Amino acid sequence: MGPDGRVVVVTGGTRGVGAGLTRAFLRTGAHVIICARHPPDDPAAPAAPAAPAAPGPRPGGGRFRPPPRGPSARGVAGAEFHRVELRDPDAVEEFLATVVRRHGRLDTLVNNAGGTPFRPLGEGGPARHARVVELNLLAPLTVSLAAYPYLRAARGSIVMIGSVSGGRPSPGTAAYGAAKAGLESLARSMAVEWAPEVRVNTLVLGMVRTERAHLHYGDAAGIAAVARTVPLGRLAEPDEVGEAAVFLASERAGYITGASLQLHGGGERPAFLDAATAHREDR
Template identity: 65%
Template sequence: MELTGKAVVVTGGTRGVGAGIAKAFLAAGADVVVCARRPPDTPVEHAGRTAEFRPLDLRDPGAVRAFFAAVAADIGRLDTLVNNAGGTPYRLLEESEAERHARVVELNLTAPLTASLAARPHLRRARGSVVMIGSVSGTRPSPGTAAYGAAKAGLESLARSMAVEWAPEVRVNTLVLGMVATELSALHYGDGEGLARVGATVPLGRLAEPGEVGAAAVFLASASASYISGASLLVHGGGESPAFLAAATVNQGAPADRPPNKPEGDGR
């Protein structure tokens, strides 16, 4: 998955998952530009290579178009856009006005669309790709972050439609993320023992690392994925064990050769 000579933009690439993605592309040899409203506290770098930072408010369509035109002109090409910028505070629906929920949708759905449209002419010339950063919140109920979940569901649908409309010049795929360990994990999941308990709910026994998300993004941008478009790649450590399995007691003493909660004679 060698990307030397390729140019990549990672939105929200200054910290957390975005920084992990940017570092993975640097490791693969790509020239990386990260953007956010504010510069990072420390440069995003890996193995002696540093991502270039450029400020950008993704909610300003005119600024977004100017940003991608400048990046393509300065570097000479644009091969991959990773739409990573996003997020939400925990907020029950009835605890806030519709306008605040709408801003969450704007950041997590409208902004990636704005960036993708601005990047498309440059990606088309390079026969490049778009990688959307989705979430399992878009595939299951998301209490407390309902607007975010709805936006991520829309993002995955948008990516599939873009993959059809923009083929064959531009490939579009989505990484559907579960829980990821970042510098802000404690705000969402607790720290210490609490974080360990949360990680234990994942079949693989832990949260993902940002670099693991980055490796998946590099794969989707590489020649190894040249026939993959319109796909959703789950990066969630096996997902979530169904709650009913822990609650059910009928087969607690089931023989080892028979799966729990599956009656004998059931051929499914």
Template identity: 60%
Template sequence: MRGKAVVVTGGTRGVGAGIAAAFVRAGAEVVVCARRPPEKPVEGAVFAPLDLRDPQAVRGFFEALARVDVLVNNAGGTPYRLLAQSEAERHARVLELNLTAPLTATLAAYDRLRRARGSVVMIGSVSGTRPSPGAAAYGAAKAGLENLARSMAVEWAPDIRVNTLVLGMVRTELSALHYGGEDGVEAVSRTVPAGRLADPVEVGEAAVFLASDAAAYISGASLLVHGGGERPAYLDAATVNKEE
């Protein structure tokens, strides 16, 4: 990736910071963008303030860049919100951030990506492939994002490759808030076949792979980064073959 120009949206903390750091280590020139500057900057990356929900600002941001070889659409997230306990407008904001904003950014970067014969990496989630109570709008957005990536891959081939990293649970600075402290994190980790949550750097290495020449024939694909997924609940409920 040496000399490649990489943009990572939401690259100031957590998964995004891990992705940005991995590209820096691979020799890329990295720009991270978010609404607020990072508390702890990613060494070697340049920060640019940007509200990804402002289409005009997004277009202006990419127009100011001389080159874009790789775009990583990482920005996203959701609060815990049961469907019937909030109005549709609030759920729509989750869709806007997790689905519309990546579309806006990718379209704004299209000309530069095409000239560079570049690559787009969408950051998806296992929430897009399973029921997501408390995060239904987020799950719907991530399902849409994966489908959007596949359509882009077909429409823009062979000039631009588009792939999705489908993430499971990742250990970040906010994990304890999500899962109830360190005990909660450890309990959740035991539900993953790998026995732990992913590290943001591991997500970053997977993103570098998909953007690199090593993945030159990979487009329209979804790479699962989830530690083996989830153990089927029926295995624990069944009574056969259990040790006495």
């Protein structure tokens, strides 16, 4: 992208994949603003000064807290952190308006915030599954709609962070998979409606090695076993995700919109191949 003062917002950019995205855009020289419900938990980072209270309640009960001017990055050096509830449209609109007031423009939005616990459909009840859909599908829609006027003015782009769970059965995370499938569809429709001013693409992620990978895949032996199911033999690194997002946001990808870029190391080896191989050995 080049050190040309471009302004990038990464939702959920404080850790894991989000931190990799943030670092990659920082390396281009862009101004990177990250937002989440909670500040980065890097114990080595200095605490940001307390933000002044908003002057009275706002309609809609928004929970955006504007930080003080100047660098307020915690966890990802060089980024600016804002605390935002992304499921609150009023808070999102105020947050993006503050970004544009401070930096003069918005060039790229990376809708990364999301995730889910493991929860079979028969457990937890519909309200909990609905919250997963809200976070992974409705929140990116909310942020994208609020960002659209600024991105249109800058002829910018949106990068959605999708998942292979949206293209295959996702037992234990069915609501998440459904939301990610919807996110890809949403991105394709946005790409058509908002062209030519705004490009919209999706990064479809497989398994990524983050600081919380052990919560999903177990200890080092478990992670190694899972990695062997990937044709490339390993999990992706967060910074690799970031570099792919930088490409989609760059002028080199200026004719790419409505696309889904698979970042999964070749996907998953079909189970029938192992079964077929075992059968041949028996013969």
